Amino acid sequence: MRAWLxxxxxxxxxxxxxxxxxxxxxxxxxxxxxMGWIERCFVRPEFLFKYYGFEWIKLWPGDxxxxxxxxxxxxxICLTLGLFTRWMSLLFFLGFSYIELLDQSNYLNHYxxxxxxxxxxxxxxxxxxxxLDGKLGLSPRREFVPAWTLNxxxxxxxxxxxxxxxxxxxxxxxxxxxxxNIWLTAHRDLPVIGSxxxxxxxxxxxxxxxxxxxxxxxxxMLIPATRRFAYLVVIFFxxxxxxLFPIGMFPFIMVSMALVFFPDDxxxxxxxxxxxxxxxxxxxxPRPALVLGLSAYALIQxxxxxxxxxxxxxVLWNEEGMRFSWKVMVREKNGEATFRVRDRQTxxxxxxxxxxxxxxxxxxxxxxxxxxxxxxxxxxxKKFAEEGKDVAIxxxxxxxxxxxxxxxxIDEQVDLTAISESFYPKTWVSPEPGDSPHRLKFHRAAR
Amino acid sequence: xxxxxxxxxALVGVTVACSDFFKGKTVDSEMGVRPTNPSGLPDKATVxxxxxxxxxxxxxxxxxxxxxNLTSQTLCPKVREFRYYVTLxxxxxxxxxxxxxxxxxxxDVMYLWGKTTMxxxxxxxxxxxxxxxxxxxxxxxxxxxxxxxxxSTKWEVMKAHELGDGYTMNLAPSxxxxxSVEYLLSNPDMIVEKGPGTAWRPGEQEFNxxxxxxxxxxxxxxxxxxxxxxxxxxxELYNAWSATGGAYPVAVLQxxxxxxxxxxxxxxxxxxxxxxxxxxxxxxYPLGLNQRCAxxxxxxxxxxxxxxxxxxxxxxxxxxxRDAAVGPSGFADQLIExxxxxxxxxxxxxxxxxxxxxxxxxATGETLDQRVLKLDKALCVDASSPEPAxxxxxxxxxxxxxWKSEVLSALDLQQPRNESDGD
Numbered sequence: 001m002r003a004w005l006x007x008x009x010x011x012x013x014x015x016x017x018x019x020x021x022x023x024x025x026x027x028x029x030x031x032x033x034x035m036g037w038i039e040r041c042f043v044r045p046e047f048l049f050k051y052y053g054f055e056w057i058k059l060w061p062g063d064x065x066x067x068x069x070x071x072x073x074x075x076x077i078c079l080t081l082g083l084f085t086r087w088m089s090l091l092f093f094l095g096f097s098y099i100e101l102l103d104q105s106n107y108l109n110h111y112x113x114x115x116x117x118x119x120x121x122x123x124x125x126x127x128x129x130x131x132l133d134g135k136l137g138l139s140p141r142r143e144f145v146p147a148w149t150l151n152x153x154x155x156x157x158x159x160x161x162x163x164x165x166x167x168x169x170x171x172x173x174x175x176x177x178x179x180x181n182i183w184l185t186a187h188r189d190l191p192v193i194g195s196x197x198x199x200x201x202x203x204x205x206x207x208x209x210x211x212x213x214x215x216x217x218x219x220x221m222l223i224p225a226t227r228r229f230a231y232l233v234v235i236f237f238x239x240x241x242x243x244l245f246p247i248g249m250f251p252f253i254m255v256s257m258a259l260v261f262f263p264d265d266x267x268x269x270x271x272x273x274x275x276x277x278x279x280x281x282x283x284x285x286p287r288p289a290l291v292l293g294l295s296a297y298a299l300i301q302x303x304x305x306x307x308x309x310x311x312x313x314x315v316l317w318n319e320e321g322m323r324f325s326w327k328v329m330v331r332e333k334n335g336e337a338t339f340r341v342r343d344r345q346t347x348x349x350x351x352x353x354x355x356x357x358x359x360x361x362x363x364x365x366x367x368x369x370x371x372x373x374x375x376x377x378x379x380x381x382k383k384f385a386e387e388g389k390d391v392a393i394x395x396x397x398x399x400x401x402x403x404x405x406x407x408x409x410i411d412e413q414v415d416l417t418a419i420s421e422s423f424y425p426k427t428w429v430s431p432e433p434g435d436s437p438h439r440l441k442f443h444r445a446a447r
Numbered sequence: 448x449x450x451x452x453x454x455x456x457a458l459v460g461v462t463v464a465c466s467d468f469f470k471g472k473t474v475d476s477e478m479g480v481r482p483t484n485p486s487g488l489p490d491k492a493t494v495x496x497x498x499x500x501x502x503x504x505x506x507x508x509x510x511x512x513x514x515x516n517l518t519s520q521t522l523c524p525k526v527r528e529f530r531y532y533v534t535l536x537x538x539x540x541x542x543x544x545x546x547x548x549x550x551x552x553x554x555d556v557m558y559l560w561g562k563t564t565m566x567x568x569x570x571x572x573x574x575x576x577x578x579x580x581x582x583x584x585x586x587x588x589x590x591x592x593x594x595x596x597x598x599s600t601k602w603e604v605m606k607a608h609e610l611g612d613g614y615t616m617n618l619a620p621s622x623x624x625x626x627s628v629e630y631l632l633s634n635p636d637m638i639v640e641k642g643p644g645t646a647w648r649p650g651e652q653e654f655n656x657x658x659x660x661x662x663x664x665x666x667x668x669x670x671x672x673x674x675x676x677x678x679x680x681x682x683e684l685y686n687a688w689s690a691t692g693g694a695y696p697v698a699v700l701q702x703x704x705x706x707x708x709x710x711x712x713x714x715x716x717x718x719x720x721x722x723x724x725x726x727x728x729x730x731x732y733p734l735g736l737n738q739r740c741a742x743x744x745x746x747x748x749x750x751x752x753x754x755x756x757x758x759x760x761x762x763x764x765x766x767x768x769r770d771a772a773v774g775p776s777g778f779a780d781q782l783i784e785x786x787x788x789x790x791x792x793x794x795x796x797x798x799x800x801x802x803x804x805x806x807x808x809x810a811t812g813e814t815l816d817q818r819v820l821k822l823d824k825a826l827c828v829d830a831s832s833p834e835p836a837x838x839x840x841x842x843x844x845x846x847x848x849x850w851k852s853e854v855l856s857a858l859d860l861q862q863p864r865n866e867s868d869g870d
C-alpha cells in the first residue's frame with residue numbers, strides 16, 4: 001500500500017492528463033455556449049430544480065451566467081497551459097460545480113465525473129511538468145511525483161466503469177436486452193451496421209458485450225500485456241456509443257481519461273523525451289492526513305452508488321439513489337405528469353401542464369423523477385399562493401421504463417403540498433410495475 | 448364587380464371539389480383582370496402544378512413510407528393549398544375594399560378566411576421542417592396566436608385613419624398575422640371598443656363617430672398591410688416546400704437515406720405535440736380547467752371567437768394528428784412493425800375518443816364559446832362528462848399521457864427538446 005501511494009512516478013502522465021482535461025473542459029464549455037444551451041438551460045427557464053440541500057444556489061443576475069462561462073473557459077485554457085494551476089483547478093471545480101448545481105434537470109453522469117475530477121485536480125501537482133508555472137518559475141519543475149496522484153485518478157475512472165458494469169448486472173439488461181432492444185431497433189437504418197439491429201440477437205450480443213466491457217475493462221487496462229489492445233477496445237466501444245446515442249462529450253472524456261491506466265511515463269516515452277533523473281533520487285514520506293483523506297474519499301465513492309439499497313423498490317423506477325451512482329444508460333424511461341390543483345376554499349379544480357412553467361428538457365426529466373415532481377408541486381403551491389389561493393396539489397402521472405406497460409409513478413391521492421423533501425423513502429411513489437418488459441421484435445410489414 | 452365576385456366564389460368552389468384543379472391554372476386566368484396588383488406577390492399568383500412532384504421513392508419500412516408520403520403527398524399539397532387561399536383572401540379583401548356590394552364582398556372574404564385558416568390549422572398541428580424551425584417562427588409570423596392582442600390592432604386602425612395614405616403598419620407580434628386579421632374581419636363596421644375596466648382612451652369615441660366609409664377605409668388599410676405581411680411569410684413557407692424551391696421532402700428523403708429516419712420521425716413526433724396546445728389553450732383555458740383562466744370559465748379565450756371557427760379548427764388539428772398517428776404507415780403501423788400491436792390498438796382508441804367528443808361538439812351546432820358559457824363545471828371532471836368539450840379535453844389528456852409514456856418508449860422517440868446530451 002505504501003508503495004502504491006508514495007512510490008515516485010514520472011509526472012508526464014499527470015501533465016498529459018492536465019492538458020487533456022483542460023482541452024476537454026475548454027471544448028465542452030465552448031460547445032455548450034455555441035449550442036445555445038446556456039440560454040436554454042439557465043436563462044430561459046423560469047424555474048430551476050434545486051438539489052436537496054443546495055437550494056441556496058441562485059442564478060447570477062442579468063448576463064452573469066455568460067460571464068461565468070467566459071471565466072470558466074479562460075480557467076480551462078489556463079489549466080491546459082498549466083498557468084496558476086492550483087488556483088485554476090480550484091476555480092474550475094467551484095465554477096463547474098456551480099453550473100451543475102443550478103438545475104437538477106441538467107444532471108448527467110459525465111458532468112458529475114468532471115466535477116469529481118475537478119475536485120481531485122485541486123490536490124494534484126498538475127503543474128509538475130510541461131506547465132507555464134514551471135516555465136515562469138511560479139512552481140518548481142518536478143519530474144517525479146508520488147504515486148497516489150495518478151492512482152487517485154485511476155481509482156476515480158475505474159469506479160465509473162466498475163459501477164456502470166454493476167448497474168448492468170440485472171435481469172433487464174442481461175436477460176431482456178433492455179433498454180438496448182428499444183434503442184437499437186430504432187437504429188435499424190444506420191448505414192453499414194443498422195440492418196443487424198433488426199434482429200433481437202444483436203441486442204443481446206450488445207448488452208452482454210457492454211456488461212463485460214464495463215465490468216472488466218479496468219482489469220485489462222491495468223495488465224501490461226493486455227493494455228494496448230484493451231485501449232483499442234475502449235476507443236471502439238466509446239466510438240460506438242458516440243454513433244448510437246446522444247451522449248455528447250462522454251465518449252471523448254472516457255477515451256481521454258482511460259489514458260491514466262497507462263504507465264506513468266507514457267507521454268515522455270511517446271514523445272521520446274529522456275528523463276533527466278531517475279526515480280531512485282526521490283523519496284516521498286507517507287503523510288497520515290493524506291492517507292486518511294484518500295481513504296475517506298474512496299469510502300464515499302464506493303458507498304454512495306450503493307445507497308439505493310437503503311430504499312425499497314427498484315431504483316430505476318423510484319430514482320431513490322439513482323444520481324451519483326454511475327447507472328449509465330441502463331433505463332429507457334418516459335412519462336407524463338399533469339398536476340391537479342384543488343382550491344381548498346372553493347373546491348375548484350384546475351389542471352396544470354408542466355410545460356406552462358418548464359422548458360421541455362426540464363419537463364421530460366421531471367415527469368419520471370419523483371423528487372422533481374415534488375419540488376415542482378411545491379413551486380406551483382407558491383405560484384397559487386401568490387394569487388391568494390390555498391391549494392392542494394396532486395400529481396397525475398404515467399411512466400414506463402424499459403418497455404414495461406406504463407403505470408402511475410406517483411400515488412394520485414397524495415397531496416404533495418403536505419409532503420416535505422427528505423432522505424427518507426418516498427412512500428408516495430407507487431411500487432414499480434411487476435410485469436416483464438415487452439421485447440420489440442421488428443418485422444418488416446408487407447408493403 | 449359583382450360578376451368578378453361570383454367568379455371568385457365559383458373558383459373556390461371548384462377548387463374544393465376538384466383535387467387536380469391546380470394543374471396548369473392560375474388565379475389570374477380564372478378571375479380575368481385582377482383588380483389590383485398587391486405588392487409582395489408574384490406578378491401572377493400561379494399555382495404551380497409541379498410544386499409537389501419530387502420523384503419516386505421505394506420505402507424500406509413504414510417509418511420511411513410515412514415520412515415520404517406525409518411530406519410529399521399530404522403536407523406539401525396542404526402548403527400549396529394554404530398559399531392559394533392566402534392569395535385568394537388577399538384578392539377578395541382588395542375587392543371588398545374598393546366599394547360596391549359590401550355585403551357579398553364581406554361574405555366572400557369570410558368564406559376564404561375560413562378556408563385559409565382551416566388549412567393553416569392542419570399545418571400548425573403537423574408542423575414538420577420549415578413550420579417547426581427556429582421555434583416555429585413562420586407559424587408565429589403567419590398566425591401570431593395567442594400573442595395577438597386586439598387592443599393593439601384597434602389602435603393600428605385608428606392610426607391608419609389618422610395618417611391616411613402615409614400609414615405604415617407596426618407589425619409587432621401583438622398586432623399581426625391572421626389572428627389580427629380575424630379581429631378586423633369580425634368587426635366589419637369597425638367600431639372600436641374600450642379596454643376592459645378602463646375609460647375611453649383619447650380618440651376612440653371620435654373614431655366611432657366617423658362615417659362608416661372612413662372607418663371602413665382605415666380598416667382596409669390595416670387589413671391589406673396585415674395580409675401583405677402574411678403573404679410574404681406564406682411565400683417563404685411555400686418556397687421551403689416547393690419542388691422548385693427548398694424542396695423540404697427531398698431533404699427529408701436525403702436524411703432517410705443517410706440513416707436519419709429515426710431523427711426525422713422524432714421531429715414529426717415533436718410537431719404532433721401541438722395537440723397539447725389543443726388541450727391546454729384551446730379547450731382547457733376556455734373551460735376553466737387551466738390555471739390561466741382566473742374565473743370559472745373563460746369564453747373570451749376561445750380560438751377564433753370572432754368568426755366562430757373554434758370547433759372546426761380543433762377538427763383540423765385532430766385530422767393532422769390522425770393522419771400522422773393512425774393514417775397509412777402512421778405511428779400505429781410502426782408500433783405493429785416493432786411488435787407492439789396492442790399499443791397500436793390503444794392509440795387508435797384514444798384518437799377515436801377525441802374524434803367522438805369532437806363529433807358531439809360539432810353536432811350541437813354551437814360555437815365553442817357558446818358551449819363554454821353553458822358549461823356546468825361540476826360535471827366537467829373526467830372523460831365521462833356530458834359536455835363534449837370537456838370530454839375532448841380529458842380524451843386529449845389521456846392520449847398525450849399514453850403517447851408520452853408508451854408510444855415514445857416503444858418507438859424510442861424522445862420528448863421534444865432542443866438538442867442536448869444524455870447518459
